[in-house]
Amino acid sequence: xxxxxxxxxxxxxxxxxxxxxxxxxxxxxxxxxxxxxxxxxxxxxxxxxxxxxxxxxxxxxxxxxxxxxxxxxxxxxxxxxxxxxxxxxxxxxxxxxxxxxxxxxxxxxxxxxxxxxxxxxxxxxxxxxxxxxxxxxxxxxxxxxxxxxxxxxxxxxxxxxxxxxxxxxxxxxxxxxxxxxxxxxxxxxxxxxxxxxxxxxxxxxxxxxxxxxxxxxxxxxxxxxxxxxxxxxxxxxxxxxxxxxxxxxxxxxxxxxxxxxxxxxxxxxxxxxxxxxxxxxxxxxxxxxxxxxxxxxxxxxxxxxxxxxxxxxxxxxxxxxxxxxxxxxxxxxxxxxxxxxxxxxxxxxxxxxxxxxxxxxxxxxxxxxxxxxxxxxxxxxxxxxxxxxxxxxxxxxxxxxxxxxxxxxxxxxxxxxxxxxxxxxxxxxxxxxxxxxxxxxxxxxxxxxxxxxxxxxxxxxxxxxxxxxxxxxxxxxxxxxxx
Ligand SMILES: *Cc1c(COP(=O)(O)O)cnc(C)c1O
Numbered sequence: 001x002x003x004x005x006x007x008x009x010x011x012x013x014x015x016x017x018x019x020x021x022x023x024x025x026x027x028x029x030x031x032x033x034x035x036x037x038x039x040x041x042x043x044x045x046x047x048x049x050x051x052x053x054x055x056x057x058x059x060x061x062x063x064x065x066x067x068x069x070x071x072x073x074x075x076x077x078x079x080x081x082x083x084x085x086x087x088x089x090x091x092x093x094x095x096x097x098x099x100x101x102x103x104x105x106x107x108x109x110x111x112x113x114x115x116x117x118x119x120x121x122x123x124x125x126x127x128x129x130x131x132x133x134x135x136x137x138x139x140x141x142x143x144x145x146x147x148x149x150x151x152x153x154x155x156x157x158x159x160x161x162x163x164x165x166x167x168x169x170x171x172x173x174x175x176x177x178x179x180x181x182x183x184x185x186x187x188x189x190x191x192x193x194x195x196x197x198x199x200x201x202x203x204x205x206x207x208x209x210x211x212x213x214x215x216x217x218x219x220x221x222x223x224x225x226x227x228x229x230x231x232x233x234x235x236x237x238x239x240x241x242x243x244x245x246x247x248x249x250x251x252x253x254x255x256x257x258x259x260x261x262x263x264x265x266x267x268x269x270x271x272x273x274x275x276x277x278x279x280x281x282x283x284x285x286x287x288x289x290x291x292x293x294x295x296x297x298x299x300x301x302x303x304x305x306x307x308x309x310x311x312x313x314x315x316x317x318x319x320x321x322x323x324x325x326x327x328x329x330x331x332x333x334x335x336x337x338x339x340x341x342x343x344x345x346x347x348x349x350x351x352x353x354x355x356x357x358x359x360x361x362x363x364x365x366x367x368x369x370x371x372x373x374x375x376x377x378x379x380x381x382x383x384x385x386x387x388x389x390x391x392x393x394x395x396x397x398x399x400x401x402x403x404x405x406x407x408x409x410x411x412x413x414x415x416x417x418x419x420x421x422x423x424x425x426x427x428x429x430x431x432x433x434x435x436x437x438x439x440x441x442x443x444x445x446x447x448x449x450x451x452x453x454x455x456x457x458x459x460x461x462x463x464x465x466x467x468x469x470x471x472x473x474x475x476x477x478x479x480x481x482x483x
Contacts, residue, residue, distance in 0.1 A: 001063040008108060022104065024068060032076035037440025038087035039080055050074050085463045086441040086471075091255060091283055091309075091416075093459045095317040102372040103317050106365045113149070113363040114355035115341050123352050126367035130322065133308060133370075136288055138301025139326050146328025148357040149321065149366045153282030154200040156307035156323035159334070159359055161191070161204045161247065163305065163325060164276035166333035168246035172274055178333060182209050190238050191247040192216045194226035194261060196254050198280060224259035224410050226250065232269055239273070247276045252297055252306075253284025256446045256455065258393075258414030260284055260296060267302040279303040282321070284414055286313020289379070290386040296413060310370055313386060313415070313459060320366040331357040388461040389415040396456060396468050405476055409448045415458040418448055421479040425452035431478045441471065 004021075005014040042050075051074060062070075081087065083094035095103075111119035113126060126149060131141040139145035150156045168189075169175045175183045189210055193201045195217040202212045216238070218231045235245050248270055250261035263279060270277040279300050285308040287297045300306055304327070310320035325331065335356040337344055342353035355361055374382070393412040400408040400419050408419040420428050428445070429452055435441040444455030454475070456468075 001061075002065070004064050018108075021064060028068060028072050028076060032072070032079070033081060034077070035440070036084060036086065037081070038084035038442045039436060039440050040077055041437050041440060042078055043437065047078060050078070080442065083460070083462075084440075085460055085467050086439075088456045088458055088460070088463070089442045089444040091312045091457055091459070093312055093315045096315050096373060096377075098376045099316045099369045099373050102369045106368050109365075111365045113365060114358070114361050115353045116346065116351040119354075119365060122365040122368070123354055125371055126354060126365070127352060129367040129370050130324070132374075133322060134324050137285075137306055137308070137324060138298075139306075139324055144328045145324065145326050146331060146357070147322050147324035148331070148354060149363070150323055150358070151319045151360065152311070152321045153198070153280065153307050153309045154203070155359060156282070156309070156321050157198065157200045157249070157278070157280055158204040158207065159323045160278040160305040160307065160325070161201070161208060161249075162359075163330045163333050164191075164247040164278060165189070165208060165210075167276060167327075167330045168274075172246075173244075185244065186210065187213075188242060188244045189214050190216055190243050190245045191249065192218055192231055192234060192245065193249040193280075194218050194220050194251055194254070196220055196224060196256065196259075197249060197251045198255055198282065200280075201249055220259070222410070223413075224254060224257040226261040226266070228262060228265040228269070231266065235269060235273055245273050245275050247278060249278045249280055250303070252279050252281035252300065253287070253414050255283060256416065256448070257410055257418055258283060258412055258416040259410065260413045263299040263302050267299070270304075276305070277303045279306045282307050282309040283312055285309060286386050287390070287414060289314075289382040290390060291379075291383040292387045293390055310366070310373075313389070314370075314373065315385065315459065316366075316369045316373055319364070320369050322367075334358065385461045389458045389463075392458045392461075392463055392465070392468065393417050393456075395465055396458070396472075399468070399472065403472070405479070406472075409453060417456045417458070418446060418453045419455075420451055420453045421475060423479060427479050428452045428454055431475055434478050435474070439474065441474070443471075 005017045008014055008018040111122040113119050113122060116123050130147040134141045134145040134147060150159060166177050169177045169183055173183055191214060193215060202215050205212060205215045216234055218234060219227045221227045238245055248266055250263050250266050252260050267277055284297055288294050306324045308322045308324060310316040311318045342355055346353055393415040396417045397408055397412050400406045405422055406419050407422060432443060432445050432454060435443060444457055446453050446455055
């Protein structure tokens with residue numbers, strides 16, 4: 001059995017092994033795309049039978065070639081193929097080819113973003129990428145706007161909620177949460193978000209010691225946007241009852257419907273009551289790159305912080321997300337010095353230690369993927385990608401609206417279409433299962449107004465109108481055949 005070098009070094013034999021193993025892997029991966037479907041169909045039971053716990057840690061190593069063979073047999077054919085135009089289940093995107101190459105670079109060098117001496121050029125790149133992003137969404141780096149890459153939208157939201165809580169307690173209650181923990185009257189703190197916002201709000205509220213009861217769920221209107229009049233009434237009532245509103249989270253692209261809360265109406269309420277306004281744009285952040293539709297999210301600059309997810313509309317590999325903040329000084333909530341890592345004198349000497357802004361310590365250089373992807377395709381390329389997905393959603397909506405076999409829930413503002421086959425919940429559930437296991441097609445399922453619905457999440461710009469037409473016909477047919 002071949003002795004594999006441990007690392008890529010300056011030695012010719014190590015470079016040769018690196019190139020060969022990467023090339024063999026790339027060949028195996030490419031070969032596994034045997035047809036255009038999204039899934040080869042195995043059930044959970046069939047997959048469990050394939051993978052044996054006892055094989056995972058053998059007494060002696062099998063060597064790379066043997067493991068590559070197992071990878072080819074057991075795993076690669078059974079992967080969900082996210083680039084397939086038959087995949088549209090979730091806000092879960094295929095990854096562009098150049099961004100996959102960036103993953104190779106960032107894993108090879110394995111920089112860690114916590115301190116400058118672990119990631120010299122990577123730190124400087126992340127700082128510049130963050131400045132560019134702040135400007136893109138209307139925050140001004142020259143006025144102190146800042147941000148940091150995170151593991152995903154959930155962590156970006158959590159970071160923003162921590163900053164909002166600490167800022168509010170510091171400036172409005174004259175109370176230092178970082179030092180003393182939650183204030184005495186913490187049970188009165190309230191944050192507001194729509195009833196269909198992402199569950200990371202409640203999860204964060206729990207982790208922050210505020211509990212689910214601190215999260216006030218605001219009803220949505222017919223277009224699934226936060227009802228701003230209802231929000232105003234709820235805040236008013238809370239103030240009357242002695243509760244303490246500190247934060248509103250507007251969703252810019254709800255996970256199911258892609259509906260966009262109206263920031264220009266919400267922002268004045270936040271100013272009036274001295275609250276922080278966070279935009280959860282994990283989904284909708286990509287709209288900014290569409291020349292045609294970017295106006296739909298133009299008012300994000302009114303917010304205090306924004307969650308941007310690059311592993312959704314921006315088609316980058318997981319994970320890649322950022323939280324942007326209008327006043328970068330609020331990151332002080334997350335700064336804590338360690339003698340071995342982020343000495344105070346570093347900062348004075350121009351060494352940036354990004355751990356000062358992050359919930360994570362060791363952290364990936366995900367900013368590289370944005371740097372590569374934005375430059376590779378440019379404004380034109382990205383505008384085309386994002387607009388195509390949004391136009392596909394508009395096309396599908398019109399089509400279903402005029403089709404007697406279907407009910408469509410709401411007019412899409414981004415790229416998701418939620419609808420149901422007439423005939424009841426069971427038919428819709430059955431159709432989705434049949435699509436996965438019998439046709440290699442993976443679509444979404446959710447509930448709206450108490451009815452089970454199907455969902456197309458159209459992130460992939462390679463999806464054509466013909467493709468949508470034929471999937472609609474397939475769904476109609478499967479709904480009629482009784483299985
Ligand atoms: C996807 C999503 C999140 C969570 O983001 P992750 O990257 O999956 O952690 C948060 N909010 C909204 C609106 C989302 O769609």
